[in-house]
Amino acid sequence: MSQKSRKSAALARQSHAVHDQAAHARNRAIAEFERGNVAPLQSMCDELAHNRPTDPFYFNGMGNLALRRGEFEQAADWFRRGIALHPDDGVLHANLASVYADLHRNREAYEHAKRAT
Numbered sequence: 001m002s003q004k005s006r007k008s009a010a011l012a013r014q015s016h017a018v019h020d021q022a023a024h025a026r027n028r029a030i031a032e033f034e035r036g037n038v039a040p041l042q043s044m045c046d047e048l049a050h051n052r053p054t055d056p057f058y059f060n061g062m063g064n065l066a067l068r069r070g071e072f073e074q075a076a077d078w079f080r081r082g083i084a085l086h087p088d089d090g091v092l093h094a095n096l097a098s099v100y101a102d103l104h105r106n107r108e109a110y111e112h113a114k115r116a117t
Contacts, residue, residue: 026057038068056086063095075099090116 029040041061048058059082066075079096086092094116100109 029061033064033068038065041065054085056082056089056092058082059085060091060095063092063099067099072099072103076103 025044029044032039033041042065045058045061045065048055048061052058059078063075063078063082066072066078076096076099079092079099082089082092083096093112097109097112097116100106100112
């Protein structure tokens, strides 16, 4: 294996390890949020706002935090903003469909539920 190939392989391993760490942190924040602890998700969203402000997880997280506070229109706004940047993200569409259903905006809920699948 050439030195260039070894460096490429090492970079690929590092990238994979960083991705795994990020996925683990997100899963941990989601699990805590589901148990009622919003602090890890809020912290992760704050970090994403500064480092990766177009990450779909940022918009989902902020929308879910707004929902937890009972701010349905604010949550819908976060999900819509995420969809504007990531129109094929099924999770954003599913979350927006759920908010619209809660707001009795059934036609819009149906349209986003279709896009979520």
